[in-house]
Amino acid sequence: MSDGRPDPDTLLAEIIKKEEDANRGKLKIFFGYAAGVGKTYAMLEAAHLAKSMGIDVVAGYIEPHNRPATIELMKNLEILPTLKVKRKGIVLNEFDIDEAIKRHPELILVDELAHTNAFGCRNLKRYQDIDELLNAGIDVYTTVNVQHIESLNDMVYQITKIQVNERIPDKVLDAADKIELVDIEPEALIERLNEGKVYKNTQAKRALQNFFTVENLIALREIALRRTADQINIKSTNEIFPVAHEYYTNEHILICLSSSPSNAKVIRTASRMAKAFHGTFTALFVETPDTKELIGENKSRLRSNLKLAEQLGAKIVTVYGENVPEQIAEYAKSAGVSKLVIGRSNNKKSLFSKQSLVDALTKTAPNLDIYIIPDIMKPYIDKNTTRRLRLPSISYKDSIKTILILLIATVLSFFSFNIGLNVSNAITIFLLSILLIAVETNGSVYSIISSLLSVLILNYFFTEPRFTFKIDDISHVINFAVMFIVAVLTSSISTKMKDQSFQNTLKARVTEVLLETSQKLQKASNKEEIYDLLGNQIFKLFDFSVIIYPVLKDNELSEPITLPCSSKDNILTYLSTEERAVANWVLKNNKNAGATTHTLTNAKCLYMAVRGQHSVYAVVGIAVNKNEVDIYKKNLLISMLGEFGLALEKESINEAKNEIYVQAKQEQLRANLLRAISHDLRTPLTAISGNASFLISKSAMLTKEKKCEIYEDIYDDSMWLINLVENLLSVTRIDNGTMDLQLQPELLDEVIDEALKHINRKSSEYKITVDLPNELLMAKMDSRLIVQVIINIIDNAIKYTPEGTEITIRARIKNKENLVVEIADNGNGISENDKDRIFDMFFTANKNTGDSRRGLGLGLSLCKSIITAHGGEISVRDNLPHGTVFSFTLQAKEVQIYE
Template identity: 60%
Template sequence: MDEQRLDPDQLLTRIKGEKPKESRGRLKIFFGYAAGVGKTYAMLEAAHAAKDAGVDVVAGYIEPHTRPATLELLDGLERLPPLTLSYKGVALREFDLDGAIARRPQLILVDELAHTNAEGCRHRKRYQDIEELLKAGVDVYTTVNVQHIESLNDIVASITGVIVRERVPDSVFDSADQVKLVDIEPDDLIERLSEGKIYASDQAHRALGHFFTRENLVALREIALRRTADRVNRIAERGKPLGADYYTEEHILICLSSSPSNAKVIRTAARMAGAFHGSFTALFVETPGTAELDGENRGRLRENLRLAEQLGAHIATVYGEDIPAQIAEYAKVSGVSKIVIGRSNNRKGLFARRQNLVERLTVLAPNIDIHIIPDNAPPYTTARRWRKLSAGLSGADTLKTFGILAAASLISMLFSRWNFREANIITVYILGVLFVAMCTRSRIYGAAASLLSVLAFNYLFTAPYLTFRFNDPGYYVTFGVMFTASFLTSTLTMRVRSQARQAAMKAYRTEVLLETSQKLLRAETEREAFEQMAGQLIRLLNKTVLLYPLDAAGPGEPGVWTAPGAQGDTARYTAAGERAVAHWVYRNNKHAGATTDTLPGSKCLYLAVRNHDTVFAVVGIAMDDGAPLDVFDRNILIAMLGEFALALEKMREAEQKKRISMQVEQEQLRANLLRAISHDLRTPLTSISGNAGILMGSAEKLGEEKKHQLYTDIYDDAMWLINLVENLLSVTRIENGTMNIRMEPELLDEVIGEALLHLSRRSCEHTIATVQEDDLLMARMDSRLIIQVIINIVDNAVKYTPAGSRITISARREGEMVRVEIADDGGGIPDEAKEKLFQMFYTAQHKRGGDGRRGLGLGLSLCKSIITAHGGTITVRDNLPHGTVFSFTLQAEEVNCHE
């Protein structure tokens, strides 16, 4: 097969280059009941009208008709070149989706909505191409006939005898912004067909004898009119006000199966849900036989599941062997009002007809309406069941069966030699059958062991011995009871094993889901959440997992987590083509890749981690075996991704709240600073300007002592402002996170001495002493910041203690830390003020210092920030009998005597 596929690098470049549009495009469908009613003609007429109104119109793809009137309407419209693909040597013309997105007109015409694209296109169906165009903000005109609507397929097939393979989900039709019904009388359509205006003469003659009969056209026209009216009713339901009293809540339930008629049941239930304006649920009952389904049945089951999803059904899964009981229990719990099922097989039992599914449901759920959909398929036979049983045969289980029966026969022979009664021997064989049922996987071994045990008992322990004949007619009853007991024992044992397996599998999957929720709740960062999620996905699916975090441009560099036992290079999962699929999933918020209809040639299945319309990440699951995920695994996967999306959303909301909180705090800090500066800077500035004015105006009249006092006041006020500005700058650096701390070993004696050189002028009025046990005491610090800490604390002591007070600075080693204490013998600090002393803008009792100024409350707050950044602590306590002691710690450093 010669295919022309897009180069992965080109596809990635195109997808990345697509600029998302703010508004979604509008879809208008030209709807008809048969070919030839004039859908394309009406669409082209509407396109010309739009072009005349100034709209940028492009004919994206128009089906090549032979109708001259239709072809003439293409004149004057810009045409998009088709995409040419080669398939088995035949050139196929398809709609060029990437070319349309690159051209990005206001309106594009795309004929045949239900068309199936050739291999090599991005999507399997054309309606998926149109959905991507709408998401890109391009308006679309398209056409479709009534027989292509998914839920109507069975009705049309029953009328015309033709099964249409190309179908469109009802959701596409119902979500269209406009639907224009193109309608003509059936007699006029037949006349047009007879005149050769639709098909060539030979083809038209055949069509008139089959599909285009008057009866068929009348019926199709009625269906088209009703479907258009139903769409109007749905729009009215969506737009009605809340609390309207004309809404009837209905919940329709169907059961998914691999039956050929299940698709008809699904479509019927979808139509009923639409007619009753109710919800629609598709329930899958997973039984022990589900795992034994062959490829054909598995394929039908997947197709039915996909059909139910397309028709808007909520997919649910339950475990159990008793299907009617599971359906009835789910229906009661979920508030189901109607159950729609297909015709059941009426298989007969040994003496009487068994109750079928409908009869069991009627008994188990008597208050629920049950609708039976007839079909023409023949009843099921037991041949398929026996094929399943025979498919479970294996050499190992066969050897186990014969070995256990041989051991039971040997034990029975010993019992016979010891003159045990026959009832004991029969019990041994029944026990052997029980062991066979426990040790083998297929039910056929239990049944075979039941029969073989009867034959072995007859052959070895009934006269005449070593023959299959017996003299006593009472052995008929003995053999019958023995076989029945053995068969029931094996059947019940196998059933218990199956139920145990099901319970274990359900418990395991549920445990994975619950554990995922707990682990995501405990994750503190997105990276940790990604790692936890990848581990849980591998645990559930045992497949290699890729997680794409999002950055400004979309999915970033993926993380790859390999499943245990996985082989092969993981680089193939991160190639350019695979990344392009991840980008498409992110931009379109849909699933794509392997086992889907969009870019199915990918190595991985890609799913959006989303909550509503927001995508938080993209997950890729390696599908090396090519088999789709099981129904229950898929439901658990979707639930886990939902939990993941919620966790990421909470983390981002928390981060956003944190940023907002920081902004609020910064704004509050600015407001407090401005308020404090506006009140407390006025005094020193007024003093400086006033004293300077006196000196400038009448310096010659002032004595030297008065001049010296004025100079001193100006100097003190200026130094107070300098210290204030230094503290403000430090606070700003801390709040902005721009403070660079350079930790180096420093001698505390030198740091304290440097700090004492920069104290305020009034420090000379106090006695300041230093006490150190070791002159070589060292600590790791940023010396310029610790000097500022010592200056702020000592200046506070100078400011708030009377002249002549003693201030002592001491330092000593305490284990791995060095403690520095600054003590004074002033009036002390009240206990209620100690707890708030290190808060920004707090001053104890708002009292003024000895210089007559009230501080801004920045100094001690700054000291705490600096010491905390050094990994230490700062505290305050009383200095008995009176005074205050400020204490802080730093990391000790050993003295290197060799330097």
């Protein structure tokens, strides 16, 4: 049951989005239904108003319409110089995006939002330039007409019969912070045309005859008003329901991608429907054997339709199969599609035309709403199909296979004929050979040819009269006809099975790559392994060189990681300053760029961001070298990058958690130290000051023995304080990572002797012995720290065992690499519960003893830290029959004896 509280993830996403929106510039679009309504004029008026309010305004690019009123308004505005681009002997003036970002005004004016930039500019379209300005935190005023909106292109064409080539995605208009509709009556606009205020006289007359008719302008105005209202509705809905999925209904709109000329219209219609129903929008591409053979215009149209669907916000999905209606119906059922939008087939029907797609879908998916978009284009014939019928694919290898198999079948038939078998056996042999040819060759042409040749060979060599093509027996005609039909059918079935096998292989390949990626990602333990896996999986998918730029904490690119490299590539060509600049642009703008995209198209690599939910964690460069990326591979790549982005995000979260944990532990350590010091230092300091004060005031009254006893107490307390301070300093150095180990070979007996000189004064009341083997023992150590370890362990034994206890120090060689030092006593021992915590900081055993007040629990913890820093291990065990043994290991070194 919901407790009514908001979801934390949703709140976090809203906070992050608000932060991003706060840093992003605001976009205002002056929207009109035709040229000449006054969009640029209104924009310039708004710019002067903003300037009068103290806002830094710059005119980035204003289209030179040579209109006096517009030119007058451009006065007193700072105008950026244009970018000069030479193209076919002509110098073109383009908007200079780099100069605009460098100038970085508060508000910039950029006319003609739908403009296509000249070749050589960073972005293909001007709306991409404007998006960069917004990302840089610059507010933008711009202009656009209704005929330039992508989803409305077909409607505009039906009204005006003029195809508009410069278009912008609907999302650009929908994302605008403000839209101001610049509107005048159609009659007033026509009057302006007649007066020459829009175009020159000749151009104006031509426009009045074609585009600027009253009927056209009324229709366009109606569309512009409706589109503006839709945008306002979208913004108001988003304000009421900030999270989009909260107000989405169950509507799921599906279209099918194809190379049909009418497919673009279907995509635009489905996009408008998805927006109207507030539903999701999916574009499905069914990969069949025929689509693999698309060439020329068909292939180009398919790619254009794919990009159009992506541009209009569709999710691209690829499935594989030969039966297109079945694949569409299967996906529609699994994905919960409610509406399917398809175009009416405009192909010329032949005598052997199959069942229409609509009829097939009606049978396979009866619960699916199907919307058929009419097409006014002239009927056409699929050139790709006719090409395949006229020019079947011929392979020398398959031709030789066919000839050899038919020769073998002929030889076997002669053998069977000579041993007395009849012609039916020869027919069987040739049927098997035809089936074998269908399996071993590609395409049905070889099966059909081999069927025809088999009939001719049987007739010529094995029927009476032999060695002629004459047939006397009518039964032979029937047998040969049946044989030919059976041969063609079997070869057709075999070809379909091969095609189906190919499709299954593609499905298995996709599943294998995704499953392998998921399994290996689960095993990756750090970012370096994730990057390595990412590069290898992309290389396996494309066989192109891969470069990965990890993103540092300061949101800058690190040095590139060059991963698998194609043998035909020189990897240094992809590591140039220009290529890195493209990768950096992708990081800053969080968009794809480089080869095969519309941004920085001169790059040699396709650069894509590896994103988590909120950040970019790496930029991947794939050396495609202008090669078109296969549709299904691109979809697979996008899925993989998303999975890797989540893995990197998870790793970053774990690193942040570890840092927080370490900081918390450090804070806890400081707090414990301060708490322990404030408590445990007070007692010895009070004792020292009290004894000193007593000696000063009562010295004459004390006996010599009493004075010596007080002096010994002061010495013991001061030595305890000195050891405590030494331990505290060592703990601090280890905790901060500033301990400088000076490892060098040392004789163990010398280190032990040095430690025994500094142990507790009460050691005289204990029996301490050193038991070392006869040979000299040497270990690699920092002697001053190992001395402290030995002192702490012996002092610990003295502190917690009764007087007269035997304490033994012994050592032995464990193996060629390690030396073991043991410090044993025969005291009361340590309980099993305390053994598990004896090396923990601030833990003291036997707290019921009177002397337990004198211990912060740092000594043994410090010993463990020192031994661990030496690469050794420390442990505690019982000393049978009673007592305790502390042991630690050091790296053994051989003693060098010089004569």
